[in-house]
Amino acid sequence: MLALRLTFESLRFAWDALRGNVLRTVLSLLGVTVGIFAIIAVFAVVDSLEANVRHSMDFIGDKVIYVGKWPWKFDANRPWWKYFNRPVPTEREFRELQKRLGPNNKGVAIFVASGGNTLKAAVNSVADCALQGVSYDYRIISNVPVEDGRYFTPQEMADGRPVAIIGATIAENLYPQGRALGQEFKVRGAKFTVIGVMKKEGKNMLDTPSNDANCLIPYGAFAKLFALSATGMGGPSPSLGVKGRDEDPGLLDLEYEMQGVMRNIRGLKPKQEDNFALNRPEMIASAIGQLFDIIGIAGAVIGSFAILVGGFGIANIMFVSVRERTSIIGIQKSLGAQNFFILFQFLFEAVFLCLIGGGLGILLVWLITLVPQDALPLFLSSGNVALGLLVSVGIGILAGIVPAIIAANLDPVEAIRAK
Structure with a gap:
């Protein structure tokens, strides 16, 4: 009081x-x-x-470890040609990671992209689009904001069906008079059906890749277009991503497990150094x-x-x-x-x-x-x-x-x- x-x-x-x-x-x-x-x-x-x-930087995901040829942070004491001579990740390695990784992950995905593509629908066309082949778990490791329609089904992924999820800019230019869902377009001579349209993002400060001019298709369909093989020969190089769990702070358990599995897949001897890089968005975020x-x-x-x-x-x-x-x-x-x-x-x-x-x-x-x-x-x-x-x-x-x-x-x- x-x-x-x-x-x-x-x-x-x-x-x-x-x-x-x-x-x-x-x-x-x-x-x-x-x-x-x-x-x-x-x-x-x-x-x-x-x-x-x-x-x-949202496109690189969160709590994800990427398997790649090149590290995101170079070792100044290591010659560049050692990185250059490394093999690229392959579809076979993706399948093996799916089989061998334990419960420390939420999903494993393979994805590959090709820029500068032209999509055509009737008299309309959109140039300089990014065509991206993805596996089913890609939506787990990266943000796929489907605003209209749906994501791929496991069956569509397994069969490599000609279906696509397109960005807002592509939808606006290819189908200015109506809804894009169910419509068809052609890219590299192949016909695809639109099953989803992503939310419009607009430009960002760093001018990093945007979903607006991005077209997602099943990885199998992409492999057919670019004649990719399971061993990684020919066409653009794929990348592998593994989503970690919240119960694994720092993703240390997942990183150690992935390192062991990848070394086993590539047949590396105990004294041989890794011929792959495990990259994490935390490096950039930090x-x-x-x-x-x-x-x-x-x-x-x-x-x-x-x-x-x-x-x-x-x-x-x-x-x-x-x-x-x-x-x-x-x-x-x-x-x-x-x-x-x-x-x-x-x-x-x-x-x-x-x-x-x-x-x-x-x-x-x-x-x-x-x-x-x-x-x-x-x-x-x-x-x-x-x-x-x-x-x-x-x-x-x-x-x-x-x-x-x-x-x-x-x-x-x-x-x-x-x-």
């Missing part, structure tokens, strides 16, 4: 003081507002930039996270100078407020007000002032996020809002603690006599 009464009384005193000096209050708020705006704007831009970059952590720290340091200026402004105004209200403080003390009440009163006023300024700074950032941005859509997270308010409270305490202590320790007799 005492705490509630102190809070209410302090709020009333703070509001009366702020309202009685409107111009001074506005000038004091300006420094805090600019400071909080600078810090939160930097964090909002960094978070938006990181989210956009990570979204651009590098991205470290980069944006550095950018965020640099932005926070720059923004902290602005908030520091605002803090000095609040401290200055609180010293002036103590001097102006010295006689009132003396009267309050003579009537029985305790030191902690005076201390809390001025400290609360400083915090209240900073919270108003911080709130205005956060509001400005939020208003900027409402402006449509094609290149980089901005958003303001609840964490950044909480951070802005927390920083405001911290600045208020630091700026008001010394003036509040001075006010609390004033001698009541001398304070009443002050003019």
